[in-house]
Amino acid sequence: MKIGFRTAKTVLAVIAAIYLAQLLQLDMYTFAGIVAVLMIQTTRRESLDTFLKLTATTVITLVIGSVLLWLLGYHVYVIGIMLLILIPVLVRTGTARGIVLSAVICVHLYTAGDLSVQLLLNESLLILSGMLVALAINWSYMPKRLDELYIVRKSIEEKSSSMLRQMARCLKDEDYIWDGAEILQIHSLIQQGRNLALFHEENYITPDDVLTLRYFEIKEKQFNHLKYMVALVSRVDCVVVQGQMLAAIMEKASEQLLYNPAAHAPALKRELKNLVQTCEELPLPRTRKEFEVRAALLQILHELLEYIQVYEEVPHR
Template sequence: MSFRIGYRTLKTAVGAGLAVAIAQWLQLDFYGSAAIITILCISVTRRDSLKVSWARIVSCMIGMAISGLLFEIMGYEPWTLAIIIVLFIPIVVMLKMNAGIATSSVIILHLYTVADMSVSLIINELLLIVIGVGVALLMNLYMPNSDKALRVYQKDIEEHFKTILHELSIYLRHGESKWEGSEISETVDLLQKGQSLAIRNIQNHILRYDDQYYYYFRMREKQFEILERLMPYVSQIHETVIQSETVADFLDELSNAVSPANRVPYFLERLRQMKDGFKEMPLPETREEFEIRSSLLYILHELEEYLQIKDRLWNHADKKKL
């Protein structure tokens, strides 16, 4: 494994140093804690950073209130500290502010160490919290642009879709194929990674809850499920009929047209023409021909759903002006 310093590590290091520098400049006690708060608040996404920072601020306020009250009433003793933690943690968990437990514990220990609940100490702790959280939010303003990586995932998925559709057409034409099917598992992996990155990209926008890549990967995932359903039916067709060639030609045309562009109306019309053409053909003469044509009709039905999925999700994306 190669040694690598990521952007998040650099942000954390710079943020920790900056937080300590500000706390020292203000001559705060326990100035090193500002760095700890900053490190804890730097997150993977901007939205998560805001959520975590808010949880830490609220939990610190609760921790200071509970500990200040009990230390003054019961004394600055280890058993008092234990009681404070027993009361504090369930309250924070109940309020769903679990992320602030570690930061609040640091503040509570400061109060215990000084053993004097004064106004200057409260101000000191509040400034440490503000500096730590503020610097973390400042560092999290920078997030790397994910568009390039998302476009790479999009391109790779489209190439895999083209291969799968083309190989299905080969099988319909010849009743066999030398294809090993590696694109199937690779597509699953690409879809998972692409969706994860798209969701993270959304989380880096405070007021945006979806985007075109989110809809794209969601669309491809549903289309891929249909392609997986098709495969057993295609593999059952060992002999070719006239209709097999027609469907194979359609699959090849569909393979060549795989892209984010929406050409659904054209292909839906082609499907309708094929179905009408099949109805006008003579009835099957053998049971085997009947089964083959039934499988082909099912394949056309699934391909129609494959196209309509794209049409529905892309129309939804257009309504949101993506």
């Protein structure tokens, strides 16, 4: 049976927290292990956020719990009163994640049977031991996702290139049938990439990580242009000279944008703008069908131009 990375970290944190609490000769030292379990999170940012929230929870619970026990005495129903007050307070203060910890602290205070500075110090050190050990382990190592991100990015570019080639073929051959499988594949890859980039950014907050997330946000914008082009291509049901010229630029774009988009995008934009001018100088359509086809081609041309312009925003490094 394969043990997950987070499971291994949790086990190590529990053992280390209990061991530290024993070294400090704290009462109820096993409680430090429970705190460590609550502290282990998926990312570094989450673990730091949890540390702050559990610290706030501890302070709030010790203050309210101590005051209620001092005023009402050590009766079982006081535990219920403490929780009735504490849970809404924790929810209102955004520290609801610490409700379980708060409940255990209340039981500890009640079980002690007497409030003292030593009791409060012991409870605070127990919690601090568990949190600091877990925080240290959580921050010591987090798996990177750069290799996976590179594979996803490469796949998106390849699938996008394939879509341009397929659409170009449809414009040149009215009998060609394309199933459009790349559309769903690219959508899935973008979602996968965004999730990986978010996870990576939560652990490694550097300028490159922000660019990685920005890449997938922009690719989603670019993907919308591709989808619209596919819908327009389906309306071109005959081969015309404008479609052949546009298909030639599409095929060139599918090759040049795959490996070095920043270098080739300006030249491709110029070709598309020249094609727009060429189309405007051609004779007007003679039939309604020709008019509809040429209108769709003009829209495709403008969408392709927008698609290429987006490459100027995409970080490729």
